[in-house]
Amino acid sequence: MKKPSSPSSATSRDRRKFMINTAKTAGGLALLGIKPAFATHHDAHANKQHTVQDIMDLIFKEGGLSPIKDTVDTLKSGKASQPVTGIVTTMFATIPVIEEAVKRKANFIIAHEPTFYNHRDDTGMVPDNGVVKQKQELLDKHKIVVWRFHDYCHALRPDAVSYGVAKKAKWLSYFKTGENMLTIPPVSLQALVKHLKSSLGIAHLRVIGNPEQTCERVALLPGAWGGTRQISTAETQKPDVLIVGEVSEWETAEYIRDGRSLGRKTALIVLGHAQSEEPGMEWFVDWLQPKIRDVKVSHIASGNPFTWM
Incomplete structure (x- = not known):
C-alpha cells in the first residue's frame, strides 16, 4: 500500500509540477512567437547565442x-x-x-x-x-x-532603400510609402545637384538638363530600375527631374536627351548605383539593431568603385 504523502512532500511536488507546466507554456508561446507575460525584456535577450x-x-x-x-x-x-x-x-x-x-x-x-x-x-x-x-x-x-x-x-514597408535615401536627403516629409514621386519645395536643378552631393556624400553627379530650370516634382528611383521602368516613369509621371542610381546610356539617357530636344522638360540626375542605395543599407542598421540588442549591428559603406581623372 502506498504511503500517504506528507504536506511538505505534496507541496514540493506541486511546486515542481507548476515549474514544469510553466516551462512548457513558455516554450509553446515562444514557438508561436508570443512573449510570455512573466518574461522581462532582459530575460528574452540575456546571453542568447543567435545563429x-x-x-x-x-x-x-x-x-x-x-x-x-x-x-x-x-x-x-x-x-x-x-x-x-x-x-x-x-x-x-x-x-x-x-x-x-x-x-x-x-x-x-x-x-x-x-x-x-x-x-x-x-x-x-x-x-x-x-x-x-x-x-x-x-x-x-x-x-x-x-x-x-x-x-x-x-x-x-517602407522600402528600406527608398526610405533610407529620402531620410538622408532630408525629404521624409515629402516621402510616401509605396510611391516614387515626391513633391519638394521648388529649387533649381543646379541647387538640387548641390544638395544631393552634400546630403548623400557624393563627389560627382552626371546630369542632363538646364542648371537653371526649376525642379519640384521628383521621381526618385535609386538603384538599377532598368530603362523600361525609368522611361515609363518619365513618360507617365512627367517629373521635373528623374533621379536614378544608374542607367544604360543607350536607353534612358538618350530618351531624356531626345525628349529635351523635342521640348520636354524632364532632367536626369545619375547618382551612381552604390551611392544611391547605400543609405538604405545604412538605415537598415537603425531598423534591425533595436530588435536584437545583444548582437552589434553596424554599417560599412562599400563606396564608389570609380575615380575621376
Whole structure:
C-alpha cells in the first residue's frame, strides 16, 4: 500500500509540477512567437547565442515578409547554423568590407547586391575565375557568412532603400510609402545637384538638363530600375527631374536627351548605383539593431568603385 504523502512532500511536488507546466507554456508561446507575460525584456535577450538563421527569421517576422519565389536572397557563403558574433550591412561585400568586418569581429555580412559579379551569384559564369576563388577562400578563412538582402529589402514597408535615401536627403516629409514621386519645395536643378552631393556624400553627379530650370516634382528611383521602368516613369509621371542610381546610356539617357530636344522638360540626375542605395543599407542598421540588442549591428559603406581623372 502506498504511503500517504506528507504536506511538505505534496507541496514540493506541486511546486515542481507548476515549474514544469510553466516551462512548457513558455516554450509553446515562444514557438508561436508570443512573449510570455512573466518574461522581462532582459530575460528574452540575456546571453542568447543567435545563429544566422535566427537573425534571418527575426528579419522576416519583424518585417512582415512573405517568401518570394525564386529569390536571389540566398546565402553566398557560410551556413545558416553558424553562431553570429556581429552583423555588418553593406551594398557590396567587397574585399575591403570583408576585411573591415573581420576587424570588427563580425562574421555575418548582409549585402544588398551580388557578391560574385552577376545577379544570381553564379560562380561558374566564367570558368576557373581566379578572383572568385580568392574571394571564396577569404570568406572561408574567416568563416564569414554573406546573405544577399535585395528582394526582401525592397519588400519591406517602407522600402528600406527608398526610405533610407529620402531620410538622408532630408525629404521624409515629402516621402510616401509605396510611391516614387515626391513633391519638394521648388529649387533649381543646379541647387538640387548641390544638395544631393552634400546630403548623400557624393563627389560627382552626371546630369542632363538646364542648371537653371526649376525642379519640384521628383521621381526618385535609386538603384538599377532598368530603362523600361525609368522611361515609363518619365513618360507617365512627367517629373521635373528623374533621379536614378544608374542607367544604360543607350536607353534612358538618350530618351531624356531626345525628349529635351523635342521640348520636354524632364532632367536626369545619375547618382551612381552604390551611392544611391547605400543609405538604405545604412538605415537598415537603425531598423534591425533595436530588435536584437545583444548582437552589434553596424554599417560599412562599400563606396564608389570609380575615380575621376
